Amino acid sequence: MSQDAIPPAVRRVYGPEDLSTAASFAGGYINFGDWSGFDAAGTPTRADRVRSQQALYRRVLAEFPHPPASRLAEVGCGRGLGCALAVGELDFAAVTGVDIHPEQVARAREANAGALAASPDRLGYTIGAADRLPFADGALDGVYSVEAAQHFPELPGFAREAARVLRPGGRLVVTTFFTSGPAAAGPLRELLASFADGLDVPHPITGFATALEAAGFAAPAVRSIGPAVWPGFDRYLAGGAVPPGHWARNFLAAWREGLLDYYLVTAERPATA
Ligand SMILES: C[S@@+](CC[C@H](N)C(=O)[O-])C[C@H]1O[C@@H](n2cnc3c(N)ncnc32)[C@H](O)[C@@H]1O
Numbered sequence: 246m247s248q249d250a251i252p253p254a255v256r257r258v259y260g261p262e263d264l265s266t267a268a269s270f271a272g273g274y275i276n277f278g279d280w281s282g283f284d285a286a287g288t289p290t291r292a293d294r295v296r297s298q299q300a301l302y303r304r305v306l307a308e309f310p311h312p313p314a315s316r317l318a319e320v321g322c323g324r325g326l327g328c329a330l331a332v333g334e335l336d337f338a339a340v341t342g343v344d345i346h347p348e349q350v351a352r353a354r355e356a357n358a359g360a361l362a363a364s365p366d367r368l369g370y371t372i373g374a375a376d377r378l379p380f381a382d383g384a385l386d387g388v389y390s391v392e393a394a395q396h397f398p399e400l401p402g403f404a405r406e407a408a409r410v411l412r413p414g415g416r417l418v419v420t421t422f423f424t425s426g427p428a429a430a431g432p433l434r435e436l437l438a439s440f441a442d443g444l445d446v447p448h449p450i451t452g453f454a455t456a457l458e459a460a461g462f463a464a465p466a467v468r469s470i471g472p473a474v475w476p477g478f479d480r481y482l483a484g485g486a487v488p489p490g491h492w493a494r495n496f497l498a499a500w501r502e503g504l505l506d507y508y509l510v511t512a513e514r515p516a517t518a
Pocket of ligand 1: 255275276322324344346390396397
């Protein structure tokens, strides 16, 4: 993957800046987390923060028929901890983490060196872009993506590639934040630095569902999981992870104002395709 193919903000934030080291994340994961079941009154600890991110992975991976439905790929795997969880804890037969950023792939290999050595045939990390996945046609039973699609420059190419690499009957599961529509883009750039600097692309959720259908997926299921994500994440930030008034606190406001939401999207490639 040529560095030129990587959007500048993605290149910077997941290269020299290494977002996984920011205090708003923890443990090497880089997602806002699923806080279902956490005590709404308490201040989450750093361990809770890690658990929330693992819980988001478990929620996504629960959407796949349990093993032996086997060959999965994660698009935008970051440090690759979710792939290792899928193999080590959930016993999926084989998981390949794909990331556009060579530094992230190197970090994933280093962070999961033990798991890679223990399961060289079941776990792997490779460079690739969402709209150019490094797999043969029909090679996979499942494709998933956790908090990465907000960075993809365009979603129709990702939808087409996911459809191409899935076998007939294979499943796609995507979780991240999408906007409520084109009118949300301006206000989001005002509220959130990640939209203002081009790191996050304001993709409307309806556009993603349309792209999936156009790529041949059958009736995509779109579910909001915002209530399980935003209040818990903001409680963690409010507990001291970021200084008072930090722009990241505006994600909660953006959700409450109906500008964006966090979704779990599933879609299947028809068995007869
Ligand atoms: C917010 S991180 C999420 C990492 C991981 N899924 C997690 O939850 O810990 C987003 C990741 O997506 C990757 N990414 C961004 N654009 C991509 C693209 N077009 N194709 C593949 N990966 C991409 C970034 O390099 C980064 O590692």
